[in-house]
Amino acid sequence: MSSNIRIWAGNADFLHWTRTTVAAFASERIAFLAILSQKLLAGDYSAALKALGFWLREAQLRQWQQEYANDDRTILAPVGRVFIVSPSNVEGLFAYSWALSYLMGNQTVVRVSEQLTDDQQALFALLESLDKQTAGLSEQAFISYDKRSDWTQTLSQWCQLRMLWGSDQSIESIRQIVLPAQAQEWVFPDRYSVSVLHLTDADIPRLSKLSEGFARDVSTYQQQACASPKWVFWYQTDKALQQRFWQAVNVHLDNAFPKNERLVASQYLCALGGKQVFYDNICIVEAPRILGIEQSLIGIVGQSQINAMKAIADELPDNLQSMSVYGLNKENKIELACLSSVRQFSQLGQALNFDKVWDGIDLASVFSKKISH
Amino acid sequence: MSDWKSIEVFGLAKAEKQAWLLGQLNRLTRHHQAHCQPYANLLAGQGQQEGAAESLNAVPYVAARLFKMLRLSSTLPDNVFKTLTSSGTTSQVKSQIFLDRDTAALQSKVLVSLLSSFTGKARRPMLIVDHDGLTGDKAGFSARGAGVQGLSFLGRDHTYALNSDMTPNWPVIDDFMAKYANEPVLIFGFTFMVWQHFIQPLIASGRSNQLPQALLFHSGGWKKLQDQAVSNDTFKTTVRQALGEQVAIHNFYGMVEQIGSVFVECEQGHLHAPTYADVLIRDQETLAEQCEGEIGLIQVLSFIPTSYPGHSILTEDLGRLLGEDNCLCGRKGRYFEVLGRLPKTEVRGCSDVF
Amino acid sequence: MTNNERLVTAFASSLNIDASQVVDELEYNTIPQWDSVAHMVLVAALEKEFDVMLDMDDIIEMSSVKIAKEILAKHDVAF
Numbered sequence: 001m002s003s004n005i006r007i008w009a010g011n012a013d014f015l016h017w018t019r020t021t022v023a024a025f026a027s028e029r030i031a032f033l034a035i036l037s038q039k040l041l042a043g044d045y046s047a048a049l050k051a052l053g054f055w056l057r058e059a060q061l062r063q064w065q066q067e068y069a070n071d072d073r074t075i076l077a078p079v080g081r082v083f084i085v086s087p088s089n090v091e092g093l094f095a096y097s098w099a100l101s102y103l104m105g106n107q108t109v110v111r112v113s114e115q116l117t118d119d120q121q122a123l124f125a126l127l128e129s130l131d132k133q134t135a136g137l138s139e140q141a142f143i144s145y146d147k148r149s150d151w152t153q154t155l156s157q158w159c160q161l162r163m164l165w166g167s168d169q170s171i172e173s174i175r176q177i178v179l180p181a182q183a184q185e186w187v188f189p190d191r192y193s194v195s196v197l198h199l200t201d202a203d204i205p206r207l208s209k210l211s212e213g214f215a216r217d218v219s220t221y222q223q224q225a226c227a228s229p230k231w232v233f234w235y236q237t238d239k240a241l242q243q244r245f246w247q248a249v250n251v252h253l254d255n256a257f258p259k260n261e262r263l264v265a266s267q268y269l270c271a272l273g274g275k276q277v278f279y280d281n282i283c284i285v286e287a288p289r290i291l292g293i294e295q296s297l298i299g300i301v302g303q304s305q306i307n308a309m310k311a312i313a314d315e316l317p318d319n320l321q322s323m324s325v326y327g328l329n330k331e332n333k334i335e336l337a338c339l340s341s342v343r344q345f346s347q348l349g350q351a352l353n354f355d356k357v358w359d360g361i362d363l364a365s366v367f368s369k370k371i372s373h
Numbered sequence: 374m375s376d377w378k379s380i381e382v383f384g385l386a387k388a389e390k391q392a393w394l395l396g397q398l399n400r401l402t403r404h405h406q407a408h409c410q411p412y413a414n415l416l417a418g419q420g421q422q423e424g425a426a427e428s429l430n431a432v433p434y435v436a437a438r439l440f441k442m443l444r445l446s447s448t449l450p451d452n453v454f455k456t457l458t459s460s461g462t463t464s465q466v467k468s469q470i471f472l473d474r475d476t477a478a479l480q481s482k483v484l485v486s487l488l489s490s491f492t493g494k495a496r497r498p499m500l501i502v503d504h505d506g507l508t509g510d511k512a513g514f515s516a517r518g519a520g521v522q523g524l525s526f527l528g529r530d531h532t533y534a535l536n537s538d539m540t541p542n543w544p545v546i547d548d549f550m551a552k553y554a555n556e557p558v559l560i561f562g563f564t565f566m567v568w569q570h571f572i573q574p575l576i577a578s579g580r581s582n583q584l585p586q587a588l589l590f591h592s593g594g595w596k597k598l599q600d601q602a603v604s605n606d607t608f609k610t611t612v613r614q615a616l617g618e619q620v621a622i623h624n625f626y627g628m629v630e631q632i633g634s635v636f637v638e639c640e641q642g643h644l645h646a647p648t649y650a651d652v653l654i655r656d657q658e659t660l661a662e663q664c665e666g667e668i669g670l671i672q673v674l675s676f677i678p679t680s681y682p683g684h685s686i687l688t689e690d691l692g693r694l695l696g697e698d699n700c701l702c703g704r705k706g707r708y709f710e711v712l713g714r715l716p717k718t719e720v721r722g723c724s725d726v727f
Numbered sequence: 728m729t730n731n732e733r734l735v736t737a738f739a740s741s742l743n744i745d746a747s748q749v750v751d752e753l754e755y756n757t758i759p760q761w762d763s764v765a766h767m768v769l770v771a772a773l774e775k776e777f778d779v780m781l782d783m784d785d786i787i788e789m790s791s792v793k794i795a796k797e798i799l800a801k802h803d804v805a806f
Contacts, residue, residue, distance in 0.1 A: 258657075259658050259659070259660060260657070260687075260689065260715060263660065264436045264438045264439065264442075266418075267419070267436050268443065270417070270418025271411035271412065271414050271439065271443055272414065273418070274414075274418050276419050285418065295442060
């Protein structure tokens with residue numbers, strides 16, 4: 001039977017939880033998350049955990065509460081039992097989706113990988129200590145288990161909503177495990193992200209700020225997050241201006257990527273037909289269309305030139321996630337949204353900021369029922 | 374002086390060697406440019422000169438990992454005679470090296486010429502520290518199998534020392550030892566396997582001094598032995614305790630991407646570049662050529678690879694150049710040491726728990 | 728406490744600097760203590776202190792003490 005399960009925080013007795021009457025945006029849950037946020041912001045935690053703390057700050061929670069306020073036509077209620085499987089490497093991710101599930105009043109079991117990162121350990125220690133003071137996690141569990149055990153099966157039977165984050169391969173493998181007809185499922189598979197930039201001479205004073213933002217988007221997680229831009233489409237932008245942009249980006253990327261990784265990446269894209277146009281702390285390779293989408297390359301950004309949005313849309317893959325954009329108007333964005341699979345737009349420097357609407361899906365809505373009355 | 378056979382393996386001093394090797398390498402650069410589209414793209418994309426390097430350090434190089442990411446071949450699929458794959462665990466993506474008949478033959482000939490300068494021309498009885506059945510499958514040839522087969526030309530009466538479960542095949546070993554106790558023999562195996570599956574059991578079983586005239590070639594990296602805190606010196610001392618005080622022991626450095634031109638350790642404990650090949654050390658951060666004594670990435674050059682663009686490869690191994698033309702062993706050419714692998718970059722992305 | 732005193736206190740404690748350093752001219756990224764991580768701590772502190780919710784553009788624009796006051800002024804916090 002199912003053994004080797006480890007519980008990192010919360011309550012291990014999840015198979016026996018009974019239905020409770022916690023409402024969406026229940027005050028004790030807002031209070032718990034607000035304290036968590038304060039502790040993360042005030043304590044000696046990593047930038048990634050501070051970002052989580054920032055995201056969960058009370059002002060933000062209150063704003064969401066207003067946004068989803070019950071009105072005289074609808075009542076917002078929890079889905080019930082939620083099972084989240086999270087990827088190991090973007091450590092914070094499980095916490096974001098868990099926090100929304102929690103906020104919406106659900107009972108939640110989160111599965112993380114067996115090898116905890118330092119950040120995960122720090123976060124679980126904090127959650128445990130807050131739980132001791134408030135019992136706020138009596139219907140939440142953070143666990144890990146051997147993938148060969150039957151826990152995924154058991155929890156799939158248990159839950160009313162299954163949410164999978166991970167590679168295409170692992171999502172397909174979990175999807176082999178039957179989910180009862182009455183349960184819903186949401187998946188967040190491998191994604192690819194690009195940037196669309198439109199610069200004019202008028203933007204020159206802003207180059208420094210824009211480039212800093214772009215540099216942050218590519219350097220966080222060594223460019224390996226789904227939302228890190230890997231290709232830039234220059235929309236009607238002068239080539240000299242492009243070079244100025246890359247030089248400005250370059251300044252912010254001292255030692256960001258190992259040299260050998262940049263070499264491998266550049267040689268790979270060139271072998272596929274690209275032309276190297278910039279090579280320093282980051283490498284820029286130009287080609288008429290996206291190359292190398294199947295490899296995890298580090299320290300490289302491809303670029304293409306386009307004159308019309310229609311031309312970009314033809315080049316974009318189906319698993320497109322984020323477009324970090326600058327200089328596009330609303331019509332441009334609407335055109336791109338309709339012509340491509342894009343799931344979110346962001347400003348430069350914001351590509352990796354988690355939002356409750358992720359991949360084009362409003363997670364707060366996913367984790368709740370909207371009941372009209 | 375263009376035919377490699379007319380050149381002494383370790384006989385050319387710097388100026389002569391570079392002149393010969395540079396000509397060969399430029400010829401290969403042009404050849405691969407004409408016959409391997411991704412390679413031609415790579416050079417063009419990086420704005421590199423075509424086949425006109427004026428010194429060895431200007432010969433364009435391919436990052437070793439590219440052989441794992443791309444199918445790099447300069448021969449037609451019909452001419453592929455053997456495909457070599459790197460060893461390594463099953464979960465890793467392996468290098469693929471495409472050999473046609475000519476390149477495969479040249480590799481074997483060069484290897485024999487190179488190693489026989491250590492063993493002498495007479496083919497010795499050969500004990501292979503591995504199990505039989507590595508070389509059977511021609512299509513999916515592993516580096517281990519290729520290494521065993523490449524070296525087997527040097528020997529006769531090939532005897533496999535291990536069972537398929539990696540335990541010593543004592544009857545066969547004892548038989549070999551009894552038969553050749555007073556003859557020069559050749560032993561070959563991968564460093565870790567020699568240590569773990571041959572020398573250790575040999576000592577544990579109380580057998581000693583039974584192959585006093587042996588010459589041992591071993592290769593394959595020190596990582597696992599370093600984990601056990603076994604140095605090259607400890608390795609040699611222990612092997613000699615087990616087999617005989619006069620046993621000659623030569624480690625060599627080589628890789629599946631450049632089989633044939635291996636770098637053999639001399640009596641002074643230095644790895645030597647033969648005339649047919651060379652090494653350069655490049656700074657990890659700038660990729661500029663390093664001076665003697667400085668640590669950096671090892672670039673290997675070889676005149677052999679014709680069927681795939683592997684004549685100049687930047688490895689992910691770290692090493693240090695120790696000298697050139699002046700090793701006390703008398704061999705000409707560069708000598709160096711290998712210091713391990715470039716630490717793997719931790720890739721943190723949206724990959725997952727599974 | 729005046730609004731200005733409250734603002735100075737929030738800056739000083741979030742950035743871990745002396746209150747005397749909190750002047751209009753102090754800019755983001757010009758002292759090591761005011762980096763992107765501290766910026767998040769600062770925004771959360773200002774929001775809490777003045778009971779406001781800043782939007783993303785405000786947070787990005789808030790690159791000096793002076794601009795912070797201007798942004799808060801938009802939320803009816805007078806200085």
